[in-house]
Amino acid sequence: MTALVRARGLVRAFGGRRAVDGVDLDLLPGRRLSVVGPNGAGKSTLLRMLATLLRPDTGTIELVGHDIGARAQRARPHLGYLGHDPLVYLDLTAWQNLELFGDLYGVPALRERIPEALSRVGLLPRAHDPVRTFSRGMAQRMGIARLTLHEPTLLVLDEPYTGLDAQGARLLDDLLAGFSTGGRGAVMVTHELTRAVELADEVMVMRAGRSVGRMETAGLGAAAFADRYRELTS
């Protein structure tokens, strides 16, 4: 079985400080991994490397069977990346944004797919309004529509619940639940320990650029994990 993510010995430094320092990571299809840790632990840097936005100084990453050092472009169609922000153009309408990203990802039957995607996130009535006129929560839901339009195999999510309204949070919960099937998977950085346990199959704890603990969430309650997290990060 081809791993969705296979990373070995990842190191990335900024100005002499190692933000990520020798991290190994594997994610098999049907699995969801939460990455937690205090501020400055290197979570977002790790995620940006997995999203092909940063190259590691040393180490290798294979995404969906493609070595991204040599063939990042082949891995990118399989990735869906969402950060703190919706990553859409505020001055374009919701429809125009999805049209753009649909074309960039080569999505077939785009005219049918766009209303479906907007309907899923409850934004179809606002399809032709500029995203700038949306509330923060609506804009983040727009980001979810962009994220899922091309049906990615691997979700790479960096604090995706930031700014989401209740409807958006439910949508994202459901989306992540769906990524435990069909050969898909997800890696999510979050500060919310409860969500990290409830929405993932595994949790990885990072501190000072290193992975200091990795555990299955099955049978692990949020309270027990919070205790374990404090031990690992103190």
Next chain:
Amino acid sequence: MNPAMARQLRALLTKDLRLELRTRETAVAMGLFALVGMVIFQFAIGTRTDDATPFAGGIIWATLALTAVLGVGRTWVAEREQRVLDALLAAPVPRLVLMSARAVALVLYLLAVQVVVVPLAMIFFVREGSFADLGLTVVVCLLADVAIALVGALLASMSVFSRARELLLPVLLLPSLIPVVIAAAGATHAVLGPAHALDEYWRYCVFLAVYAVVFGLVAFATFDHILDD
């Protein structure tokens, strides 16, 4: 360029034009800047000489080069300010397509400015211009715009992650445009000037074409690496 890349290029270009139509932040600012530049030159030179024709080529291209700096400086601004750059870079778009879309958009903005500025400059500074001269000037504009856009898109993309990009970009771009300004001003002078030196005009045009091809090849060879961290 395969059909998938053509679709991506068309989508990126449509996006740029839609953003410009909605915000009017680039072409309109460039147009106003160029107009003000022309008026300043008219007061500084046009009113102090009986025949400013020998200076017309230089005035036009000095103004357009500075206008181009303004336009190139706006490149990637929407992506940075609206934090979309990560989504574009994570998408399966060859970096060369990203740069080509930027370059084509810049050519269109420059042409939009020139539609207003070049005829105005002919009225201000050229004593006996003709429609044939204007036609030959259009060829110079097209060649120079492609050269400016390729260099501009390349340098704008190189400086996109730099914190000092507002300072860095003009410092890098203006010296790079000196050969374009010299050749374009020379070609324009050759066709608008009293000598009407067509041989000289074509030599400058060939130089502009070669410059564009060279920077096109540099962009082709390097652009995949420029935006990849």
